[in-house]
Amino acid sequence: MSDVSPLAPAGFPELPPIAGLQLATHEAGIRYAKRADLFLAELAEGTTVAGTFTKSLCPSAPVDWCRRILAEGDGTARAIVCNSGNANAFTGRAGDTAAALTAELVGEALGVEPDRIYLASTGVIGETLPEDALRSGLPALAEQLDNTSPAAWEAAAAAIRTTDTFSKGSSARIPGTAAHIAGIAKGSGMIAPDMATMLAFVFTDLGVAPDVLQAALSTSVATSFNRITVDSDTSTSDTVLLFATGEQIDDEILSVDDHRFADFQAALDDVLLDLAHQIVRDGEGATKFVQIEVAGAESDEAAETIAFAIGNSPLVKTALAAEDANWGRIVMAVGKAGQAADRDKLAIWIGPEQVAAEGIQLEGYSEERATDHLRQDEVSLTVDVGVGTGSATIWTCDLTHGYIDINAGYRS
Amino acid sequence: MSDVSPLAPAGFPELPPIAGLQLATHEAGIRYAKRADLFLAELAEGTTVAGTFTKSLCPSAPVDWCRRILAEGDGTARAIVCNSGNANAFTGRAGDTAAALTAELVGEALGVEPDRIYLASTGVIGETLPEDALRSGLPALAEQLDNTSPAAWEAAAAAIRTTDTFSKGSSARIPGTAAHIAGIAKGSGMIAPDMATMLAFVFTDLGVAPDVLQAALSTSVATSFNRITVDSDTSTSDTVLLFATGEQIDDEILSVDDHRFADFQAALDDVLLDLAHQIVRDGEGATKFVQIEVAGAESDEAAETIAFAIGNSPLVKTALAAEDANWGRIVMAVGKAGQAADRDKLAIWIGPEQVAAEGIQLEGYSEERATDHLRQDEVSLTVDVGVGTGSATIWTCDLTHGYIDINAGYRS
Numbered sequence: 001m002s003d004v005s006p007l008a009p010a011g012f013p014e015l016p017p018i019a020g021l022q023l024a025t026h027e028a029g030i031r032y033a034k035r036a037d038l039f040l041a042e043l044a045e046g047t048t049v050a051g052t053f054t055k056s057l058c059p060s061a062p063v064d065w066c067r068r069i070l071a072e073g074d075g076t077a078r079a080i081v082c083n084s085g086n087a088n089a090f091t092g093r094a095g096d097t098a099a100a101l102t103a104e105l106v107g108e109a110l111g112v113e114p115d116r117i118y119l120a121s122t123g124v125i126g127e128t129l130p131e132d133a134l135r136s137g138l139p140a141l142a143e144q145l146d147n148t149s150p151a152a153w154e155a156a157a158a159a160i161r162t163t164d165t166f167s168k169g170s171s172a173r174i175p176g177t178a179a180h181i182a183g184i185a186k187g188s189g190m191i192a193p194d195m196a197t198m199l200a201f202v203f204t205d206l207g208v209a210p211d212v213l214q215a216a217l218s219t220s221v222a223t224s225f226n227r228i229t230v231d232s233d234t235s236t237s238d239t240v241l242l243f244a245t246g247e248q249i250d251d252e253i254l255s256v257d258d259h260r261f262a263d264f265q266a267a268l269d270d271v272l273l274d275l276a277h278q279i280v281r282d283g284e285g286a287t288k289f290v291q292i293e294v295a296g297a298e299s300d301e302a303a304e305t306i307a308f309a310i311g312n313s314p315l316v317k318t319a320l321a322a323e324d325a326n327w328g329r330i331v332m333a334v335g336k337a338g339q340a341a342d343r344d345k346l347a348i349w350i351g352p353e354q355v356a357a358e359g360i361q362l363e364g365y366s367e368e369r370a371t372d373h374l375r376q377d378e379v380s381l382t383v384d385v386g387v388g389t390g391s392a393t394i395w396t397c398d399l400t401h402g403y404i405d406i407n408a409g410y411r412s
Numbered sequence: 413m414s415d416v417s418p419l420a421p422a423g424f425p426e427l428p429p430i431a432g433l434q435l436a437t438h439e440a441g442i443r444y445a446k447r448a449d450l451f452l453a454e455l456a457e458g459t460t461v462a463g464t465f466t467k468s469l470c471p472s473a474p475v476d477w478c479r480r481i482l483a484e485g486d487g488t489a490r491a492i493v494c495n496s497g498n499a500n501a502f503t504g505r506a507g508d509t510a511a512a513l514t515a516e517l518v519g520e521a522l523g524v525e526p527d528r529i530y531l532a533s534t535g536v537i538g539e540t541l542p543e544d545a546l547r548s549g550l551p552a553l554a555e556q557l558d559n560t561s562p563a564a565w566e567a568a569a570a571a572i573r574t575t576d577t578f579s580k581g582s583s584a585r586i587p588g589t590a591a592h593i594a595g596i597a598k599g600s601g602m603i604a605p606d607m608a609t610m611l612a613f614v615f616t617d618l619g620v621a622p623d624v625l626q627a628a629l630s631t632s633v634a635t636s637f638n639r640i641t642v643d644s645d646t647s648t649s650d651t652v653l654l655f656a657t658g659e660q661i662d663d664e665i666l667s668v669d670d671h672r673f674a675d676f677q678a679a680l681d682d683v684l685l686d687l688a689h690q691i692v693r694d695g696e697g698a699t700k701f702v703q704i705e706v707a708g709a710e711s712d713e714a715a716e717t718i719a720f721a722i723g724n725s726p727l728v729k730t731a732l733a734a735e736d737a738n739w740g741r742i743v744m745a746v747g748k749a750g751q752a753a754d755r756d757k758l759a760i761w762i763g764p765e766q767v768a769a770e771g772i773q774l775e776g777y778s779e780e781r782a783t784d785h786l787r788q789d790e791v792s793l794t795v796d797v798g799v800g801t802g803s804a805t806i807w808t809c810d811l812t813h814g815y816i817d818i819n820a821g822y823r824s
Contacts, residue, residue, distance in 0.1 A: 058747030058755045090743045092756065092772035125740025126773055314643045314726070314811075315819055322820035328537025331502045335470030343470045344504065360504035361538055399726075400820075404813050407727055408734035 007281035007289050007377060007397070008166040015153035015171045016180045019205040020044030020245025023152040024144035025159040028137025030130060031085030031123060036159040038141045039082045041201065042110060047245045048207070048252075049077035049118065050214035052221050054238035061088045061095035062119035063239060065103070069115045075210025078116040080201055080241055081106050081138070082160050084186070088121040088129050098129040105134060109142035120199050120239050122186060123162050148182070157184040160199055163406060164188045164282050170274035172267035176260070179206040179248035181271050187279035188230070200225065200240045200275050206264060207246025208253045215256055216265050217242045224272035227304070227394045229311050230283035242268070280395045285402025288320050290395065291380040296347075297390035302339040304392040306385060309337035317399035320379065325370035327355045334383060345386025351379060419693035419701050419789060419809070420578040427565040427583045428592040431617040432456030432657030435564040436556035437571040440549025442542060443497025443535060448571040450553045451494045453613065454522060459657045460619070460664075461489035461530065462626035464633050466650035473500045473507035474531035475651060477515070481527045487622025490528040492613055492653055493518050493550070494572050496598070500533040500541050510541040517546060521554030532611050532651050534598060535574050560594070569596040572611055575818060576600045576694050582686035584679035588672065591618040591660035593683050599691035600642070612637065612652045612687055618676060619658025620665045627668055628677050629654045636684035639716070639806045641723050642695035643815070654680070692807045697814025700732050702807065703792040708759075709802035714751040716804040718797060721749035729811035732791065737782035739767045746795060757798025763791060 021043060025036040051070050053063050081102060088095050103114035110117075121129070146152050157167035164186050171182035183202030208216070221240055246252050253261055281289055292311050297303035310316055310333040319326040327348050334341050344359040351373030355365050373379060433455060437448040463482050465475050493514060500507050515526035522529075533541070558564050569579035576598050583594035595614030620628070633652055658664050665673055693701055704723050709715035722728055722745040731738040739760050746753050756771040763785030767777050785791060 054747075055750070056744070056747030057750070057753050058743050058758070087740070090740060090755065090758075090768070090771065092770065094772065125743055126768070314815070318816055318819035321816070324820070328499075328502060331470050331537055332468070335466075335468030338467070338469070341469050343502070346470070346502075356502070356538070358504070359502065360506065399816065401813055401816050403726070404730055404733070404811065404816060407730035408736070408812075 017148040019247030022145040026141035039159040050217040061099040078112040080118040082120040085123040105138040168278040185275040205248035208244040224276040283397035285400040286397030288398040295391040296384035299390040303390040306337040311396035321398035323374040341385035347384040349382040429560040431659030438553035451571040462629040473511040490524040492530040494532040497535040517550040580690040597687040617660035620656040636688040695809035697812040698809030700810040707803040708796035711802040715802040718749040723808035733810040735786040753797035759796040761794040
């Protein structure tokens with residue numbers, strides 16, 4: 001429906017095969033015509049799993065399902081199945097039934113227990129998943145399973161899209177091993193993560209014990225998916241799942257003190273941050289990729305709150321769209337954040353150009369140089385609030401007519 | 413600059429004279445050409461005052477000034493002076509100096525102490541008020557003082573506008589007395605009050621002791637200015653001031669137990685709610701006036717938080733602009749509010765049409781009837797979150813291309 005975001009990467013990356021993982025996609029006609037809307041990843045026996053989910057108090061049925069099997073299970077998983085076009089959220093008992101049916105049908109096809117099968121759905125809220133499409137589509141989906149070729153990865157990333165204008169993938173090699181991490185994500189609007197955002201499925205053929213895997217995931221999510229915002233709206237369906245097949249390692253990582261853990265964590269951080277940035281680059285209507293750095297706050301949490309107050313402000317975001325160095329709106333956003341800030345010590349930079357110091361406009365500040373910076377596709381705002389040592393960096397996009405076009409015209 | 417909001421009232425109301433009050437306006441050329449940008453109200457000796465101000469941690473110099481003289485003074489005031497075009501915010505020591513100079517010049521002209529003179533400024537943040545314009549404009553302003561004729565009221569309301577597309581005024585008669593309440597307000601963007609919003613100056617010729625006046629004001633503001641939002645952005649300059657001249661009453665109201673207090677409070681509530689609604693009706697780019705009612709929450713505060721989560725959601729606001737009964741976005745907003753809600757008891761109405769009950773779409777729900785309601789200029793959303801007895805009503809507007817036009821094009 002939309003043109004590709006001007007901030008999109010040049011193309012979909014070439015993702016590596018992950019041993020112990022097979023991918024499939026299928027066109028089930030749940031909502032969209034002429035495109036795949038089902039995605040399946042089959043995982044080798046013994047694959048461990050970790051997950052983070054939306055903090056929404058009205059979560060979707062698949063989020064409830066995943067939370068339950070993650071809490072009650074032994075930390076292993078055999079598959080993840082995802083549909084696009086319908087979020088299976090706010091669908092009451094019918095939603096739970098559709099989720100259970102999905103796991104049952106895929107379980108039958110793969111010969112595994114339903115409670116080893118993770119689920120995700122993304123799309124319209126409030127409509128029941130059509131049972132017919134599931135009954136015909138899911139067995140057909142399982143027949144498409146194939147290795148993790150670059151083309152299979154790209155098809156998988158495409159199958160989970162909704163308003164996304166490009167497919168999102170990222171990978172890293174884990175140093176000193178034959179193992180990789182590779183993952184796909186979707187997300188464009190309703191992006192204001194709170195523990196996790198939208199959908200991301202990430203796989204490694206390293207072996208990692210479930211609790212260690214969860215620790216690594218929670219750490220990475222805190223500084224990647226939880227540090228982005230498009231429109232301050234939090235999805236009912238936010239889900240990040242990380243699977244470790246263990247096929248490329250002799251003995252699994254059992255502790256965060258394992259000497260291999262730091263390399264794994266660093267590679268995971270890279271992949272999740274790359275995917276999170278791709279979601280911002282596909283922010284609905286976005287024309288600018290914006291980094292916001294706050295320093296000098298009372299704590300890191302305070303810095304994050306201030307950074308999100310700036311990044312979610314419609315007045316800041318429209319000024320960025322207009323390439324207008326209207327830094328008064330940044331002051332406004334700092335002021336409304338409710339966190340300690342010393343107005344008379346506040347310092348502000350637009351890109352490399354310092355605008356204000358000690359609470360007033362700097363002598364020698366050049367609005368022209370600031371505007372030149374804002375004319376670029378990638379811009380940065382930096383604020384020192386002058387009260388402590390807390391800091392945080394977040395990423396967001398501008399607010400344009402494109403956002404209104406997409407959301408006043410399309411029921412996503 | 414903009415056409416008048418489609419939600420504007422038919423015209424400016426005819427406001428009554430307030431005994432003990434004189435108004436003046438003047439064109440000082442602070443920023444705008446060919447329009448008055450200074451407003452002065454002189455108040456009779458003995459006038460009492462109450463005020464509420466922005467909770468922004470980066471308040472403007474006039475807000476600091478008002479807070480100080482309100483706290484240190486004896487509860488009386490002799491004047492309020494306001495300029496538009498420049499907010500005198502984030503201007504450091506130069507801002508404090510400009511504020512003090514304003515009070516000094518007006519004090520000299522009127523023969524009263526500067527610390528009886530209340531100040532307000534609205535407009536661009538970060539620029540110093542031009543001293544020349546103050547030195548020539550303020551004495552000239554004081555020479556324009558005139559009675560509170562309907563025309564003088566309308567000129568006063570016009571002089572304090574910035575991006576406003578119409579002038580805002582309201583009045584009420586206090587039953588059983590010869591006294592009135594009359595006030596003016598400005599506000600259109602950067603509207604997400606936190607204790608007070610934007611500028612409103614309200615006058616009565618009743619006599620009310622300062623602490624009683626403050627109690628009445630705080631009560632009224634809580635359910636009027638503090639219950640509106642345009643864009644979730646909180647101004648550095650939000651100020652509501654209430655003055656009581658006492659010229660139309662023999663003995664002043666000294667206690668909230670006074671039998672006349674309830675009538676005064678009710679009249680004040682009416683005037684402030686009317687002014688608050690006029691600000692929403694002039695919300696930047698607004699095409700719909702939206703009432704959001706939340707019931708069944710754990711507390712009234714929880715209900716207010718949920719109502720603002722709905723009212724500030726860009727996805728809800730763009731759906732309203734599109735007249736799209738996309739109630740899944742309401743569920744999303746309830747879910748992200750962080751307040752207790754029972755997904756399986758949630759009920760939703762669009763206007764009179766019930767959409768959902770007990771967590772699922774109602775059988776017999778008519779999207780056509782819901783859409784018919786959304787086609788009107790004034791629409792309502794009602795949500796029962798099913799966990800308690802807390803309730804709250806707020807008012808907002810939709811999010812349209814007009815908001816982007818105004819804020820990506822105009823440095824306000």
